[in-house]
Amino acid sequence: MKFNTNYNYKGILRMVPVVLAAGLMFTQTSCTKDYKSFNTNPVEVTDSMLKLDFVGLGIFITQEQTNVFPNATSGDASAYQVAQNLSADLYSGYMGTPTAFNGGQNNSNYFMMQGWNNAAFNVGYTSVMSAWNEVKRRAAATHPDMYAVASIVKVEAMHRVTDIYGPLPYTRFGGGGITIPYDSQDSIYHSFFRELDTAIQTLTAFVQANPGQKPLQKSDFVYGSDYKKWIRFANSLKLRLAMRIVYAEPVLAKQKAEEAVSNSYGVLTTNDDNANVKTTNGIIITHPLWVITDPYGDIRMSANMESFLVGYKDPRLSSYFKPSVAFPGQYKGIRNGIQIVAKSDREGFSQLNFQQSSPVQWMTAAEIFFLRAEGALWGWNMGGTPQSLYEQGIAVSFDQHSAGNATNYINDAVSKAAPYIDPVNAANNVADPSSDLSTITIKWNDGDSFERKLERIITQKWISVYPDGEEAWSEFRRTGYPKIFPVVVNNSGGIIDTKVQIRRLPFPLSEYQNNTTEVGKAAAFLSGPDNPGTKLWWDKK
Template sequence: MKKLCLMVLALILLNSCTKNFEEINTNPNQITDKMLEQDFNLVGSSFSVMLFNLMGHQVEEDLCYDNWMGYMGTPTPFVGNVNNTTYYLRWIDSYWNRIYGSVMSPSKQVIQLAQEKNLPLFGDWAKLVRILAISKLTALHGPVIYSNYGTSGLGSIKYDKESDLYNNMFTQLDQIEANLKANTSYVGFIKFDPSYKGNINSWLKLLNSVRLRLAMRLVKVSPAIAKTQGEKALSDPVGLITTNAENFLVPLNGNVMPVATISFDWNDTRMGATMESFMVGLKDGRIAKYFNEVTDVSLVSDHPAYKYKGIRGGAFINAKDDRVSYSTVNTDFKSVQKRRGFTASETAFLKAEAALRGWAGAGDAKTNYEDGVRLSFADWGAAGVDAYLADATSKPINYVDPKDSKNNFTPLSTITVAWDAGDSDELKLEKIITQKYLATFTNTLEAWVDFRRTGYPKIPHVAKNDSSPDWGIIAPNQWIKRLVFVPAERTGNATAVAEATTFLSSGKDDIASRLWWDTPATSNF
């Protein structure tokens, strides 16, 4: 009897242990899929990371189009002063890897989960973020992998021809817009949305604004599609981003603004000479919001009232210490928590250009132009906008490098700020794009797009041109046109890259090949 009791007790204890085995052996700090499903965590938790990775950092932004457009200049002679800034490529794939690894990949998972969990609006949101990302990546390389993304089982993953890509993006914007408009009261995004706190109408305004941006890219290569898509955005009853309160701000997720880290921690970037030429010459009050004054006044003997000194893109540089004393970015960038992804000022300048082109619903070019300047000054907290807009005499100044006269330049632009109804459309467009350029600080890829499609603003050539047959030759009177296809794709997806190269107008995968919308036509009208 005693033995039987012991056996029964053992069975009870064994059952008790195995009954709670899963609970006892579960790591209390591990997040499970079941936990993630609560409050939509499984589909929503990736969005802040995807949004953060929409923007570039050092090698894909600061040492590429920040420099190429003259916003920033490096004091550091990276790789013997022969690098991206002097038109010899050293860094090619950083943004490609960022977009595919940190946006396209997690968005693919979100879209699949949204379908499985019957949460279609999360899938639409992820598709919109994808368009934000791929519209940037294509502005660097041209053809990219989009419609065939995720079909790795096919071996060779085909690239989208740019004309097909833009049509696809416009079609997807239509679908996303329809779904969001049918659910404007939906609150499921709130917990995961650091930009708009889940407000569907705000995302619809961004969608319309992005449509207008993409439409404007096509004005010379496909004017009919550009006009149709642009007018669709302009006429949509939800509207566009038209106030600074509606600006699309991208989260930094606790990170320091990249340009601040590069400027202050690494001392590898400084104000660009082109910005010095334009902003000092035009007496632009935003300059103090963008950059810090120099303490060595001998650097600014040519304009002592404006103590800012920049570095020319592709400069002749011997030693880093020579120019570390030039203007850093404003110290405030160390503490910002978000960066600008799309602003009301950009919308205003897009509408100003649309008005010049006669698009329905664009309004008046002068009004939009001045609104763009006013919105930018207000956004940055700069004073003096009325005097600035009335200035019909101030022009960009000559740039003088106190360390090496080989970097000096005379500005190609003689633009002023005040609007003149008697100017030609071409000169009016130059004013619009120049002010758009000055307003687009820290979101500089769009300025590089505008420059390639319009030729504005008129910026100097690089001082030191190291382009070669390795990556493509840029003529002395020209500027870099694109980044080549990334090395891993050239070797691992060679057949698709070879086909994508035929999509380029030159048939060459080099830095001198124009993108689809970058036509060689000299006139913009």
């Protein structure tokens, strides 16, 4: 266990640029001349240095990319642990913790740790928005293609942040001043669409005018400066965001989803298109979940994952998790929201199956097929039927995880989620029958109701999006699927409904201390008080 519970960065919104150490390492290793004196503190990097070989812009784009999931280059997973792992990764039903943080009362059972709740906000602004602002300042006019990539990454990072808190200081970021007003979440989403549309247009024009050029090849840890893939990713991100707002703004959702799919460069369709941050040019990417699973020993398979993957006899099970040490030959998950007495009670449950060098996943082709399947279910033009796109999503996910041929799995009309048994404490069991246990099967049934079809799509999407708990939690909140076991112990004092489950994180304490007036105004954009039981703008179902 290793994490800092405070994460109170004073003056975040003063927008002082932060240069990632990995970016500095990149500049030291990628050029052989003019850098003898570059082994200096990052804050001493000068504008003249940053003009050389696009290196300056590359540093900031690298910083953005490696902090969508925090600190992918450092080997220190503490920021990721509190920004996502001890919140969204748990609330999504993907993972469980054996560790009795704060004496057993913590975010996992709705005793909200304020220091933890600051982390996602702070990383978003100090590591992503500040870097994007530097690219904007240096390149928006002179290198619009690089600014377009930086803007796409910003949207990828910040949609995750707004989907945690709701309103944010966003559209007026970087305009100067000590404090920044908040935007409502609907206006932030509208800005996302504008930014993605502009970036797609800019990169399309660049590719047509400069075929084969890769200006960011040395600093792009995702696509190696393949701008065609960046366009496909931007379209796919646009589709993801369109689906997110389907219950809040259905007309706009349909418009943006159809635009994304019909674009001439299309969306992600093969695993070669998957967006992953990976080791590049000697800069090592360390997967934070490997750190939290192995050296820290603080995260394990969830009870929900055990229930679905074991119940479905899912061949991806061994790709996702390792057999339990405590129960050899079995896969054993931890139910969230239970009373943890001692770490040793469940530390021997199934570990996550990551290597230190595993790429960090942003988005996969499988997710996009499931998004298109849902869009087709709504009657949108998604280039296929709900069934065909649903089945393609499963097949592509199987291929991604080397799980063999998916035909038998796709045609399984019998298997369901398995009951859950906690061998340490039977009070945590989920029996069959139970309203908390899913009854959805795998095989598509065109005669099912809309909701039954939607549950089938989202359940398989949930399996394929693993391990991105942030995306899975958002989709659970949006749709109510898959069925995620509610907490056993609810320490929220009545603020969070046990059945409805947690809907957001409260604004950071640091904002109430440093941006007091504006965060106070931001509460008016919420549908209720600034607490974890209040739904976000798009959470309308």
